[in-house]
Amino acid sequence: MRRRPFTVLALLALAALFLFPFLWLLSASLKPRERVFDNSLWPDPFTPANFSEVWQAVPLPLWLLNSLLVGLAAALAVTLSSALVAFGFAYFRFRSRNLLFGLVLGTMMLPAAVTMVPVYLEWDWLGLGNTQVPLWAQNLFGSAFFVFLLRQFFLSQSREVFEAARVDGASFPRLFTSIALPLVRPGLIVVFVFELKNSWTELMKPLIYLRDPDLFTVPRGLKAVLDRFGQGGEAQWELxxxxxxxxxxxxxVVFLLAQRYFLSGLTTQRR
Structure with a gap:
């Protein structure tokens, strides 16, 4: 009990350290152009017009909508596909299972830059080079990291539950959808939130595939904002x-809404 005040103080100090960049960003966005980089956390004078100005200058609502749709599609695709593969590795016993699982994990060691050009050529050959499809459709084939994560969730469940369902006549698809998925719902939420965040902050793929401004996601749109307002001696960094x-x-907002399920998934896996 004596250590609790020190623990609380240490956590508060770390929280303040991690929050400082966002607080600085929020403060600087509310300052006039000449005071953006004065390192003061209190904007003086208070200039909320920066938000309305940039909102009208670029199609931010459209970019936010694009990111939302792409993020939801990517998160849903990778969650379901990775869960299906993970369940196969966790439930079924077949020859060379561990070897095959090791090969799946080995793909995590392959740098994305190695496959960037051939993957782009494939999508371009399919006529999808300037569309949002490549931003999420690759997730239909799962993710090695998420397969590993969800496999651990499936392995932590009692196998007798699945065997009892098989005895009652449940098919393998019914076993997966009605029993396996509900049992590992915290893990599915963890994967969904992780991928939603990854998709929301992904810049490289939109830079490669998107050329039409109406298709831009938020990171690609921010790059356009930086190119337009962040160059030259009259750069408008406040925008x-x-x-x-x-x-x-x-x-x-997403993390605050999903925090309970997200933390539940992490602590369940740790146990």
């Missing part, structure tokens, strides 16, 4: 920072 703040808020 760049205001756009960055708008792009950051949705992920904070």
């Amino acid at each position: 760049v920072l205001a756009a960055s703040t708008i792009a950051t808020v949705p992920m904070i």
Whole structure:
């Protein structure tokens, strides 16, 4: 009990350390142009017009909608596909299972830059080079990291539950959808939130595939905002920072809404 005050103080100090960049971003986005980099956390004078100005200057609502749709599609695709593969590795006993699982994990060691060009050529050959499809459709084939994570969740469940369902006549698809998925719901939420965040902050793929501004996601849109307002001696950094703040808020809201399930999934896996 004597250590509790020190633990609380240490946690508060770390929280303040991690929150400082966002607080600085929020403060700078509310300052006039000449005071953006004065390192004061209190904007003086208070300039909320920066947000309305950048909101009208670029199609931020459209980019936010694009990111939301792409993020939901990517998160849903990778969650379901990775769960299906993970369940196969966890439940079925077949020859060379461990070897095959090791090969799946080995793909995590392959740098994304190695496959960037051939993957782009494939999508371009399919006529999808300037569409949002490549941003999420690759997730239909699962993710090695999420397969590993969800396999651990499935292995932590009692096998007798699945065997009892098989005895009662449940098919393998019914076993997966009606029993396996509900049992590992915290793990599915963890994967969904992780991938939603990854998709929301992904810049490389939109830079490669998207050329039409109406298809831009938020990170690609922020790059366009930076190119337009963050260059030259008359750079309008207050607008760049205001756009960055708008792009950051949705992920904070998502985490706050999913925090209970997210932390539940992590603690369940740790047990």
